Amino acid sequence: MEDRTRTPRTLHEVFAATARRHPELPAVELATSSIGYAELERAAEALAERLTAEHGRVRSVALLASRSGVAYGGYLAAQRLGAQVVPLNLKYPPRRNTAICELADVDVIIADAAGQQWLEHCPAGTRPVRPVLGLTDRELLAARPDGSLPAPSAGPEDIAYLLFTSGSTGRPKGVPIRHRNVLAFLEHAVPRFEVGPGCRTSHTFDLTFDLSVYDLFVTWAGGATLVVPDAAELLSPVEYAVDRRLTHWFSVPSAVSAAAGLGGLPDGRGAGLRHSVFCGEQFTYAQAEEWHAFAPGSVLTNIYGPTELTLACTEFRLPAERGDWPETVNDTVPIGTLFPGLDHTVTEDGELCVRGPQRFDGYLDPRDDTNRFLGADGGADGGADGGADGGADGGADGGADGGADGGADGGAPVEERYYRTGDRVRTEDDGTLVHLGRLDNQVKIRGYRVELGEFETLLRRRPGIREAVVVPVRQGDTTELMACYTGEPAREADLRRTLAAGLPVHLVPNVFLHVESLPLNPNGKTDRAVVAKLVAEHAALTRP
Template identity: 50%
Template sequence: MTALPAEHGRTLYEWFERSAQRTPDAVAVHLGGVDVPYGDLHGYAEALAGRILRECDGPPRRVALLANRSLVAFAGYLAVLRLGAAVVPLNPSFPQVRNQRVCELAEVDLVLADESGPGGRPWPTGLPVPLLNLSDGELDTKTDELPPYAGRPEDVAYILFTSGSTGTPKGVPVRHRNVSPYVAYNVDRYRVGPGCRTSHTFDLTFDPSVFDLFVTWGGGATLVVPGPTDLLTPVDYLVANRITHWFSVPSVVSVSADLGNLPAGAVEGLRHSVFIGEPLSYRQARRWQETAPGTVIENVYGPTELAVACTSHRLPADPADWPDTSNDSVPIGPLYGFLEYLLLDEQGRPGDEGELCVRGAQRFDGYLDPADNADRFLAHEQGRTTGYDGTGPLTAAHYYRTGDRVRFEPAGLVHLGRLDNQLKIRGYRVELGEIEAVLCRHPEVVQAVVVPVRPGPDSGAGGQIELVGYYTGAEQEPRELVRWLRKRLPMHMVPRRFHRLDALPLNPNGKTDRGALRDLALQG
């Protein structure tokens, strides 16, 4: 494990402020056709910090940000950090009841909102704390003198909420000292600096948005904010805005290809294309490379609990040199050199395949509710693995259990799927990702997802788990598809039903919505 350089100890606000002081006239954000210089954005953030102080009658501890792709969103994020408080992003498209619950769980002092509400209307007042609703036009740079910045690497930078198995969202507090090493690593790896223009494809509730904002601002580059429909035609967005660095989920590629919006050779000047959030298939990588022949493609991986991403794999420039993998997905690469990891099998023994467990600078310190920590961490000392049961101290020596199964292959570290996507059918262990990978090899299938369902007592299935396959591409006769799969998979791994869709449903983070497909399968 390599030592961390000094810049890894900066706070997110210090990463931004450093660029604002160095190049105040450089463009920090391009939004709605308007360039916002670093000096102006810094002024907006300072003024808004002063207003938040007055609204809260003193320094807040946590502020919810109910805003998206607006000057209020960006200045608001920075303003909260300027005060040494934690940002709690809320998704404007989520139900109000969920946002209310997040505010309660995070114990926020204030909700800062922009005009992203339905139809641009002000937000309703049912939130459990005071609401400060602003438009971009109400921002200014005039403020009373603020107290000196006192943020520390130990402070919580942001709290994101993931879906909890109990139905209650789980809060993930990430400290500046967790995320700053990520920012430093990526600024350097992708050579982000003045003159670079980066995409903004992620909602603020999805942690890759930290790359969008703070890798951009940490390097002194320009964040180019897309309009409401720009991401449906990413090539137009890339070309018109001279994007140099692209970061998105792989589904953007498939959706755009299905819509005929990825013309070959159309994109020039795109230096880096980075994908995260779900497996990147070689089919998707080839399609993107055909559209932007000069770009360097990378696949990265990481859960929210490990501060955005902790691995990266860079594909060679020539597709003929791309390595083969067992599931036709691009390797996720090695882990960052300053992190430690283990691959543990079901008995807790290290090996070349198993659950990925990670510790080090980017590992968070535990969930907002300590009860959620049980079974999510483990210790491994002198060849002995001990699960963390929620009692006793949680220390830096504990590894975080990602819940992802990975394997060392000649191509590198390959993601095999979620452990919770493994199930037993007729006594056999089945990995859904393996079935999906084989189904995607069918020449007429573009994307594929397999979901397990347990039919009701009147279905005739005897209560056994049934596999249902969904795919995009050309319509296939189900019996022929079954025959094709049975030549390549054991019988117990072949789905009993298939449904063709024009496009796979996506959740708000742009990932394939498996829950929606499972509900659809249960409807028959």
């Protein structure tokens, strides 16, 4: 029999413990209905029984579902069985989802109505070759468990979820995260952001973005309500936050710029927000000021961390008064200090490296561990290649399914190794960390090594410019810098003068493209690859 009094050791036990304490409270609020904690737990139990009856022992469950009861019930059903959750994305090309299913050795795909439609429209030969359990929210909630499942057997060492990214190799790269990694994060985050019954939390992240685990399990660990936006609300953060009476906001900083681009963030309209947390990319002071005016009573926090360090590993909480915000060299909010229990070191070239209970053990493919870790003394276990794929984007660039038993390449034991984030930081006198950019954002132009973030900072400081991205573009035998920006259009000559005031003239970008909004990737972050394509096309059209 399950011990229902012990401290939760898995994500399923986290949810089940809350369902026992608050069975009637709403766990999920959809656009037109809500699902209570006990109701969702019952539905997940019945779905877990069905998975077992139809597919035997299930170890790996893919979710082809997004922001539906089936998505949340399927996530919890997989956790109930001790299986790893492998989210797929309806926005991904079929071949990518198929490759993920193969690499993750998926036993079954759970698909909601949108997922089933996606499968039906897959071109011939691209559909994942896996059994599919398709159902609607109505069918999910109508099912009743018969009590046939044994007590949960999963523990802290088991894989909770497995995410993928292309990384630098061009192939999906697996990131398994264990229950103990997530529980260490939850132990800090839930009380820190004061999440409890009556709170209403946002859900801006797709399940393929690891920050969605914050959405779900910080909410459910605290007994709050996950308020699920519909498609229209995702495009209008202001209306979503205000009309759905959110108390807690969590998103990438680009959401602030997107909201501003849709007509601004009316001062004071977000007065109901108590906490606003941002993660996934650099959070500029311009963005922070706009959100602070919109939600003046909200505590504003910037958190940072690659997927390999489980959601986030540092935080900086902005003072309530704008005049007390610290200045930084690049006009971005500091990423702050490490969470309790984590340890860090900074290499000579400024790379942040972190170890502790939130650090994953290694990638799904052990070959991807090469150059990703430092030994206990800060020395490279497998060499130093100047950057990790995970980075500040919080994306899915890491994982392990048991990996690296004796340390990387004969280096330090697993528990002592530092993970190399690939992010450059500056340590202020008080120990606060400022994120300077990616190591791989350093490029060589005309023999000079330059940091793209410096160009972007100078452009953002020009009055009228809201956002700026500078990218290297290959032109024949040379690499040129080109810029893309939002805000007020400006003459290229004026923009060149702005940059020439702080940079050698021969390094100033040759192309400046004004756009209404920067292109975003499926995770809602600025898509630099698309920016590079846009500015290259602009250059081809405008140059003689």
